[in-house]
Amino acid sequence: MSRIRVKNEEKIIRAASRIFAENGYAATKTADIAELAQLPKPNIYYYFGSKEKLYRAVLESVTEPLLAASAPFIEYRDPVKALTAYIKAKLLISRDYPYASKVFASEIMHGAPHLPEDIIARLSEQTRTLSAKLNDWVGQGLMAPVNGHHLLFAIWASTQTYADFNWQITMALGKEELDDGDFDQAAEVITRLVIDGCRVKSLTEG
Amino acid sequence: MSRIRVKNEEKIIRAASRIFAENGYAATKTADIAELAQLPKPNIYYYFGSKEKLYRAVLESVTEPLLAASAPFIEYRDPVKALTAYIKAKLLISRDYPYASKVFASEIMHGAPHLPEDIIARLSEQTRTLSAKLNDWVGQGLMAPVNGHHLLFAIWASTQTYADFNWQITMALGKEELDDGDFDQAAEVITRLVIDGCRVKSLTEG
DNA sequence: GTCTATACGCAGATAGAC
DNA sequence: GTCTATCTGCGTATAGAC
Numbered sequence: 001m002s003r004i005r006v007k008n009e010e011k012i013i014r015a016a017s018r019i020f021a022e023n024g025y026a027a028t029k030t031a032d033i034a035e036l037a038q039l040p041k042p043n044i045y046y047y048f049g050s051k052e053k054l055y056r057a058v059l060e061s062v063t064e065p066l067l068a069a070s071a072p073f074i075e076y077r078d079p080v081k082a083l084t085a086y087i088k089a090k091l092l093i094s095r096d097y098p099y100a101s102k103v104f105a106s107e108i109m110h111g112a113p114h115l116p117e118d119i120i121a122r123l124s125e126q127t128r129t130l131s132a133k134l135n136d137w138v139g140q141g142l143m144a145p146v147n148g149h150h151l152l153f154a155i156w157a158s159t160q161t162y163a164d165f166n167w168q169i170t171m172a173l174g175k176e177e178l179d180d181g182d183f184d185q186a187a188e189v190i191t192r193l194v195i196d197g198c199r200v201k202s203l204t205e206g
Numbered sequence: 207m208s209r210i211r212v213k214n215e216e217k218i219i220r221a222a223s224r225i226f227a228e229n230g231y232a233a234t235k236t237a238d239i240a241e242l243a244q245l246p247k248p249n250i251y252y253y254f255g256s257k258e259k260l261y262r263a264v265l266e267s268v269t270e271p272l273l274a275a276s277a278p279f280i281e282y283r284d285p286v287k288a289l290t291a292y293i294k295a296k297l298l299i300s301r302d303y304p305y306a307s308k309v310f311a312s313e314i315m316h317g318a319p320h321l322p323e324d325i326i327a328r329l330s331e332q333t334r335t336l337s338a339k340l341n342d343w344v345g346q347g348l349m350a351p352v353n354g355h356h357l358l359f360a361i362w363a364s365t366q367t368y369a370d371f372n373w374q375i376t377m378a379l380g381k382e383e384l385d386d387g388d389f390d391q392a393a394e395v396i397t398r399l400v401i402d403g404c405r406v407k408s409l410t411e412g
Numbered sequence: 413g414t415c416t417a418t419a420c421g422c423a424g425a426t427a428g429a430c
Numbered sequence: 431g432t433c434t435a436t437c438t439g440c441g442t443a444t445a446g447a448c
Contacts, residue, residue, distance in 0.1 A: 027232035040415050111373045127378045149378055150395040157367035158360040167317045169359055172333045187358040197403030246433050
């Protein structure tokens with residue numbers, strides 16, 4: 001694995017993330033990826049074999065950040081801290097991986113036809129862990145009796161929307177692009193909805 | 207405009223909504239639409255002229271329901287009633303127009319390249335009206351000081367997710383498909399988040 | 413390892429018979 | 431108004447020179 005290979009593969013993945021995000025899988029031309037990556041088209045095939053395999057490589061590149069975002073849920077015992085940190089982490093993914101997030105969203109929207117089984121399994125496992133924890137908190141009287149799954153869906157949707165529907169949001173806000181202040185406001189609103197809406201209690205201050 | 211024409215156009219639109227939703231614009235073959243509609247492929251072209259025009263017709267078919275969903279915001283003066291009804295209306299769109307909703311979402315996700323200007327204008331107008339009303343309520347002390355735009359984004363995202371990410375949700379719930387009970391639970395959770403989270407006050411019972 | 417030039421298949425669109 | 435048969439262009443993929 002030469003240094004040039006690693007470097008070129010990175011360039012291609014970065015370019016591909018963007019083109020796939022903007023156009024969707026079927027509508028993207030490998031020629032456009034090559035152009036953005038400033039490499040000849042056959043190099044794409046030399047490094048990745050096919051458009052399909054390149055696409056899967058892009059999908060896999062977001063998997064780790066996505067799974068890592070749930071770390072707060074494990075780390076913090078305090079429900080308020082855990083949920084606040086989780087919402088922030090999810091919003092940062094939308095901010096920092098806007099293209100990969102979109103590719104992932106598009107993939108899920110169409111029934112995950114290209115998503116490898118092992119990734120699906122890990123995401124499912126994560127879902128079970130998170131909703132179980134929410135239900136635990138409900139059982140311990142640490143929050144109002146809400147359905148953990150549906151609360152999770154609401155958190156996912158309202159954080160991911162800042163990447164997936166970026167176009168709509170920037171237009172509604174009358175901006176060119178979202179800045180850190182917008183993400184702060186988003187975090188404030190979503191956190192309030194969850195913490196106050198579900199009457200989540202802190203372990204330290206009752 | 208013969209009766210047969212109207213009937214065939216309906217059949218084609220219905221089939222197209224589904225195929226476009228499942229595969230995305232670029233990946234759908236007009237042949238597949240024709241097959242599902244049980245008509246020969248050239249009829250698609252006879253009635254709609256091109257794949258692109260057919261796609262736009264599908265987009266336009268959801269516009270009215272989408273705009274109509276905001277009626278509660280206008281009809282009800284009471285913030286609690288208005289928001290509760292709005293959330294319910296948005297969820298019903300996800301339930302009753304799952305395919306068209308997905309097509310619309312996919313279109314927005316990619317920057318609305320095919321969405322006619324006049325539809326964009328009407329949706330923008332609606333966005334302004336809704337966020338202005340939310341800000342009014344805040345100004346009148348009828349709800350906590352939340353940013354109207356971001357609250358709106360959260361409501362949109364968490365209701366549309368039941369159509370757009372249907373696959374993920376049914377999998378997480380371990381079901382084959384969502385039933386009315388699931389939508390009721392979704393409504394309950396989202397309504398709680400908004401009403402309790404933003405401390406929305408009812409006009410009648412303070 | 414890199415890239416120019418080319419093959420090949422698929423799917424959008426249509427000509428023209430009925 | 432309907433449909434069979436066909437054209438054509440575009441985009442994935444590769445052969446083969448360097």
